[in-house]
Amino acid sequence: MTISKDKIGALIFFIFSTCYGYYAFQIPLYPGEEYEVFTSQSMPKLYAILGMGVAALALLLSVIEDIKNKNSQQPTAKPTAPAFFDKKGWTQCAALIGLMLYYALTLEFLGFILSTISFLIIGYLILGERKPKTLFFASVPVVIVFWAIMTQLLGIYLSAGDLWS
C-alpha cells in the first residue's frame, strides 16, 4: 500500500475530527440544558461525527483504489511528486513565517514605523534582494506614506512603540 496525498489528508482530517469531537464533549452546558434538543454541543458533535465519517470514507476509497490497481497490475498513481520544491524555497518560506512572528512581537514594542521597515527589509533580504538602493526605496518611503495615509488622512491610530513611551 502506498501513502498517497489522499490518504495522508484523510488520515490527518480523521485525527483532527476525533480531537475536535473530544473537545466538543467538553463544552460546558448550563444545568438542565442536557435535556434540551439543541445545545451548544450539538453542532460541534455533528461536525465531528461527519468529519470522521467522511475522512474514513475517503481512506476506504483510497484503499479500494489501491487494491483495484494492484489486481489489474496497473502502476499506482504516483503518490507525491513535488517537482518544483527546492530546499531554498522551503527555507525562505520558513524564514518568512518566522518574520511574521517577529512582526507580531515587535509591532507594538518598537512601533509601527520601525517594526514595519525592519519587517520589509528583512523580508526582501530573505528573498534574495541585496541592492541597498532597492532595499531602502521599497521599504522606508512605503512605510512613511502608508503611515501618513493611515494616521494623518484616515485618522487611524498606529502604535508609536512602547519602547519610546
Place this chain on the structure above:
Amino acid sequence: MSEGLLLGLETALSMQNILFVIFGCFVGTFIGMLPGLGPITAIALMIPITYGIDPSSGMILMAGVYYGAIFGGSTSSILINAPGVAGTVATSFDGYPMALKGQAGKALALAAYSSFCGGSIAAVFLLIAAPALATVSLSFQSPDYFALLLLGLTAIAAFSSKGSFLKSIMMTLFGLMLSTVGTDQASGVERFTFGKIDLLDGISFLLIAMSMFALSEALMSIIRKKQADDTMKQATPEVGSLKLTKEEVKDVIPTIGRSSVLGFFVGVLPGAGATIASFLAYGMERNLASAKEKLNFGKGSLRGLAAPETANNAACSGSFVPLLTLGIPGSGTTAVMLGALMAYGIQPGPRLLIDNPEVFWSVIVSMYVGNIVLLVINLPLIPYIARALTLPKQLLTVLILFFSLIGVYLVSFNTFDIVMMAGFAIIAIGLRLLNFSMSPLILGFILGGMLEQNLRRSLTLFDGSISFMWERPITLSILILTVLVLIMPLRAAFKKDDKQGAQPEVAEL
C-alpha cells in the same frame, strides 16, 4: 424596479464611487495578472480599506476588484500562458497561440470586448432575476434557509474546481468546525477557546480569508519559485495592434451571445462559477464549430477565445444572484464578499432589497460601470499594466505579506491575530500541498454560524422536531436537490478514481 435602478444609478455614479470602481478594476487587474494570486486575494486585501467607507462604496470597490482580477487573469493567460485564476485557464487555450502569432493585442482586445459583452448581458439578466428572486425568497423561513445553506455548502463541494469531492466536503466541514470557535451566540457558552480571551469573539473571517488565500498563495509562490521564475522569465510578447476586423467581429457575435447566457446560468448555480462556465462555453463552441473551424481550436481561434472570456465574466455576474437574493454565495469570491457585508452589519438575502436597497442596486449598476471601466481605461493601459509581470517577485511577495498582516491588525489592533495568521498560513500551505481546495473552507466558515442559527430556530419553531424537513414543501424540495447534488459526485467517487493528475497551479475563484 425603475425606482431602485435610479437609486442604484445615483449611488454608483457618484464621483466617489466611480473612482472606487476605477481603482478597484485597476488594482484587481494588477493582482489578477500575477500568477497564483486570484480575485479572493485581491478582494481580501481590499477589505480593510472598505471598513472605513460606507457599505455601498465598499461593495462597489470589491465588485470592481473582482472583474479586474478576472480580466488580469486573462491578460497573463494570453501574454505568458500563465493563468492568474482558474476561470481564465480556458482563455489560454487559444489566447496564448494568438500571442505567439504576434496577435497579442488582438487577443487582449477580443478578451476585453467579450468580457464587456458577457458582463453587460449578464448584468441585464441580474437586473431582472435578482429582484424577482428576492421577492419570492421573502416567503422563506428558517427551515428553508437551513436547507438552502446545506445546498450551498454541498454544491460548492460537488462543483469544486479541484475535482475531489470528498476533499471538498472535508474542507467544508473544517470551515464549519472553525466557525464554532468562540462564544456561542445563543447560550453565551465558550467553545474551543481553551481559556484564551483573544478567541472569545471567535476567529475573524478576514483573518481566515487573508491567511488561507493571500498569505498562503504568496508563500506558495516562493516554494514553487522555480516554476514561477520559469513563467516570469518568459519574454512578454509585444502587444501589437488592438484592432479587430468587421468579419472577425461578425464571427464572434453569436459566440458571445450564447456564452453570455450559458455563463450567467452556470454562475447562478451555487458552487459552479466562472471556471466551469468558461470550460463549458469553450466545449460548447468547439462542438458547434464546423469540422474545418474545429481544427483551429487550440491554435488561436477567435471563437475559442471569445467563448470562455464571455462566459467567465457572465458567471461572475451570475454568482451575485444567490448572494444578493438568498445570502448564499455561489463561489469563494462571493463568500468573501458575504463575509465583508456581514462585517458591515448588513445581512444579505431577501431583506437586503428592502433594508439596504442602495447596496443592492448600486452593486448591480456598478457592474455596468465596472465593465465600461475595464474596456475604456484598462484595455488601452494593458501594455503598461503588463509590466507588472516583470516586477521583482521578491518585493511583491513581501509587500503582499505586509498588506495582509496589517490589514487584519488594523481591524482588531491585536497582535495575537498576526500570530494566528502565521499559524493558519502554515495549515493552508499543508492543505494546498495535499491538493485541498480553500474555497469550501471559507464558505463553510462563513455559513457555519447561519446554519447553526437557522437549525436552532427551525427546531424551536417545530417544538424540537425535525419534521420541518418534510412538512414544508420548499424545505423538502431543496433538501431533495441537496441529496441529489451530494449523491452524484459520491457515485462517481465510488466508480472511478479521482482525477488529480496535473492540476494547474492557479488561484481559486
